[in-house]
Amino acid sequence: MKAKELEITGWGRFPRAKxxxxxxxxxxxxxxxxxxxxxGGLVAHGGGRSYGDAALNDNGHVLLxxxxxRILAFDxxxxxxxxxxxxxxxELQDFLIPRGFMLPAVPGTGFATxxxxxxxxxxxxNHDRHGSIGDHLRWFELLTADGDFRRAGPEDDPALxxxxxxxxxxxxxxxxxxxxxxxxxxxxxxxxxxxxxxxDHFLRLLTQYRERATYSVGWIDVLARGERFGRGIxxxxxxxxxxxxxxxxxxxxxxxxxxxxxxxxxSIGAMxxxxxxxxxxxxxxxxxxxxxxxHPLDRVLDWNRMYGRAGFHQFQCVVPDAQAxxxxxxxxEAVGESRAGSFLAVxxxxxxxxxxxxxxxxxxxxLALDFPARPGVRELxxxxxxxxxxxxxxxYLAKDSCLSPDGFARMYPALPELRNVLSRVDxxxxxxxxxARRLHIRGDQP
Amino acid sequence: xxxxxxQRRTWIVLGASSSVGRAFSRQAAAGxxxxxxxxxxxxxxxxxxxxxxxxANCRADVVYFDAESTKDHAKFVDxxxxxxxxxxxxxxxxxxxxxxxIDQDFALALQTIGVNYVGAVSVLSRLVPHLEAQGGGRxxxxxxxxxxxxxxxxxxYGSAKGALNLYLQGLRAxxxxxxxxxxxxxxxxxxxxxxxxxxxLFLVAPPExxxxxxxxxxxxxxxxxxxxxxxxAIMTIIKSIPERIFKRLSI
Numbered sequence: 001m002k003a004k005e006l007e008i009t010g011w012g013r014f015p016r017a018k019x020x021x022x023x024x025x026x027x028x029x030x031x032x033x034x035x036x037x038x039x040g041g042l043v044a045h046g047g048g049r050s051y052g053d054a055a056l057n058d059n060g061h062v063l064l065x066x067x068x069x070r071i072l073a074f075d076x077x078x079x080x081x082x083x084x085x086x087x088x089x090x091e092l093q094d095f096l097i098p099r100g101f102m103l104p105a106v107p108g109t110g111f112a113t114x115x116x117x118x119x120x121x122x123x124x125x126n127h128d129r130h131g132s133i134g135d136h137l138r139w140f141e142l143l144t145a146d147g148d149f150r151r152a153g154p155e156d157d158p159a160l161x162x163x164x165x166x167x168x169x170x171x172x173x174x175x176x177x178x179x180x181x182x183x184x185x186x187x188x189x190x191x192x193x194x195x196x197x198x199x200d201h202f203l204r205l206l207t208q209y210r211e212r213a214t215y216s217v218g219w220i221d222v223l224a225r226g227e228r229f230g231r232g233i234x235x236x237x238x239x240x241x242x243x244x245x246x247x248x249x250x251x252x253x254x255x256x257x258x259x260x261x262x263x264x265x266x267s268i269g270a271m272x273x274x275x276x277x278x279x280x281x282x283x284x285x286x287x288x289x290x291x292x293x294x295h296p297l298d299r300v301l302d303w304n305r306m307y308g309r310a311g312f313h314q315f316q317c318v319v320p321d322a323q324a325x326x327x328x329x330x331x332x333e334a335v336g337e338s339r340a341g342s343f344l345a346v347x348x349x350x351x352x353x354x355x356x357x358x359x360x361x362x363x364x365x366x367l368a369l370d371f372p373a374r375p376g377v378r379e380l381x382x383x384x385x386x387x388x389x390x391x392x393x394x395x396y397l398a399k400d401s402c403l404s405p406d407g408f409a410r411m412y413p414a415l416p417e418l419r420n421v422l423s424r425v426d427x428x429x430x431x432x433x434x435x436a437r438r439l440h441i442r443g444d445q446p
Numbered sequence: 447x448x449x450x451x452x453q454r455r456t457w458i459v460l461g462a463s464s465s466v467g468r469a470f471s472r473q474a475a476a477g478x479x480x481x482x483x484x485x486x487x488x489x490x491x492x493x494x495x496x497x498x499x500x501x502a503n504c505r506a507d508v509v510y511f512d513a514e515s516t517k518d519h520a521k522f523v524d525x526x527x528x529x530x531x532x533x534x535x536x537x538x539x540x541x542x543x544x545x546x547x548i549d550q551d552f553a554l555a556l557q558t559i560g561v562n563y564v565g566a567v568s569v570l571s572r573l574v575p576h577l578e579a580q581g582g583g584r585x586x587x588x589x590x591x592x593x594x595x596x597x598x599x600x601x602x603y604g605s606a607k608g609a610l611n612l613y614l615q616g617l618r619a620x621x622x623x624x625x626x627x628x629x630x631x632x633x634x635x636x637x638x639x640x641x642x643x644x645x646x647l648f649l650v651a652p653p654e655x656x657x658x659x660x661x662x663x664x665x666x667x668x669x670x671x672x673x674x675x676x677x678x679a680i681m682t683i684i685k686s687i688p689e690r691i692f693k694r695l696s697i
Contacts, residue, residue: 026490029639
């Protein structure tokens with residue numbers, strides 16, 4: 001198969017990788033590509049929505065999965081869908097919702113592929129109630145390093161199953177996936193938004209609603225200080241009984257790389273204040289289409305260009321319940337001191353551990369932040385890593401471009417199990433990525 | 447074109463494995479037709495058939511078809527027709543080996559002509575009596591701008607496509623008498639498996655857009671069209687260059 005030379009980045013546009021891209025349109029072609037032993041190894045690359053280097057392979061090959069995009073079976077009785085990995089979340093939702101179903105875990109962007117969603121064991125705003133995507137995966141067929149297809153499920157090669165969920169593509173290329181679905185009584189949710197005046201209030205509200213609400217997510221103003229420290233908006237939602245008309249969403253595109261200075265702490269501070277005061281002090285209630293609720297930013301295409309050509313770093317960690325209060329506070333303080341100013345800061349709860357060896361979720365509070373790639377940000381990221389570790393938390397690989405190998409190993413105690421599986425299914429290391437090399441996931445690097 | 451109202455039609459997609467074939471099948475099915483997916487890799491086509499049938503709630507069948515194996519084409523057409531109902535035809539299979547490879551191996555030249563020209567004529571000529579009998583319908587053929595002028599870079603492929611374009615002119619005249627439209631779509635660069643990774647391509651069009659154009663052009667009963675449309679301008683210039691000069695160019 002012919003390859004195409006591409007410069008590829010994750011959604012954060014940092015780092016950049018030069019790779020030879022293969023783009024099979026059917027499983028047999030993907031298998032032939034793997035059997036050809038691509039130089040520099042190979043990793044699957046789907047929607048390109050992981051932020052850092054999880055789906056990059058500098059000086060090697062990537063296998064673009066977007067053309068593996070077929071729905072193979074849909075069974076309403078068993079509430080399950082069988083499909084290929086390159087379908088995006090939005091494409092699947094557009095198929096499912098009119099048929100009365102939806103994906104059980106929906107990430108913040110609908111442009112992520114379902115294969116990538118499994119490889120990063122993604123979660124949504126309903127994690128407390130429904131878990132992450134891996135919790136609903138019934139079985140899959142995986143193209144492994146020998147060029148064969150292997151089937152795995154909770155009973156069928158459970159180790160390979162657990163290694164692949166959240167396994168950042170290192171076990172192989174997902175070819176066919178079977179996913180359990182949730183019923184969708186309508187195409188909309190009823191959303192209630194309320195202000196949280198400070199961090200204590202915020203954590204109290206989140207704790208209160210994690211059990212009561214199907215969906216809950218908080219937006220936090222990281223620049224607020226003093227008694228407003230940790231203020232924000234909590235959004236909770238329930239499936240709406242009736243559908244609403246969905247207008248073909250107007251999409252806006254960020255046409256070029258914005259100069260890096262546009263997002264600074266004053267502009268972000270002003271935007272945050274507006275965002276906060278948009279919600280009346282007594283809160284508000286409205287019905288919103290599912291797509292808009294799950295993916296508010298998808299209406300701005302290429303929004304990552306807001307950060308300029310240098311790109312940005314995303315940070316997301318989860319801190320277990322018991323240490324969440326101090327942990328989140330110290331993380332926010334560190335961000336405040338650095339004056340880095342995060343445009344999008346999200347705070348929410350998670351329900352429990354995922355099924356994969358490298359699954360991100362654990363019961364606790366998760367905080368997501370992003371920072372333009374500027375001098376001093378790496379130091380901040382290192383500080384945030386240290387605070388996360390101190391509080392028994394972990395960092396999300398799908399968002400990461402800065403974590404240290406040592407920190408990684410401490411955050412993911414099931415790493416040895418993953419390595420066992422890799423030495424069985426891919427002893428020669430055909431599947432490789434920049435993230436795997438950076439974090440020494442295979443363990444054979446110094 | 448007379449289309450009996452209320453009767454469900456079927457698009458026969460010859461070369462359904464390609465990305466344009468997949469996109470076309472989905473769009474045709476979304477428009478209310480059934481589809482027959484014809485191609486060599488029937489295992490993989492079953493996956494496409496499942497996809498098309500699920501999305502559009504239509505019938506999608508897979509029938510083995512090999513453009514080069516002309517002796518089997520009569521049976522192939524019989525198999526398709528056994529399903530009954532009025533048929534439309536989208537022909538998009540093709541083979542494009544590199545000219546350099548063809549230069550070194552005449553078998554490749556034969557194959558190029560065999561697939562792109564002989565195979566197309568073979569299957570179309572078997573379909574024609576049925577199309578005439580149904581007294582209406584549409585034939586769309588995805589051809590290539592390469593058929594407009596013989597070029598140093600791909601003249602064997604170009605000659606096969608050029609011959610196909612001429613054949614379609616005559617077929618159009620014949621089928622016009624039975625209310626069947628024949629649309630020749632001369633494609634420029636498409637973002638398909640065939641072209642992926644080739645150097646020197648520009649303004650490459652996505653397969654979905656090509657499929658949409660093929661459906662729309664044939665619905666309008668257009669005879670010949672370029673896709674993307676700007677290729678009309680490019681080919682007008684390329685065709686106007688005198689042969690004395692053209693022979694020295696390496697385009």
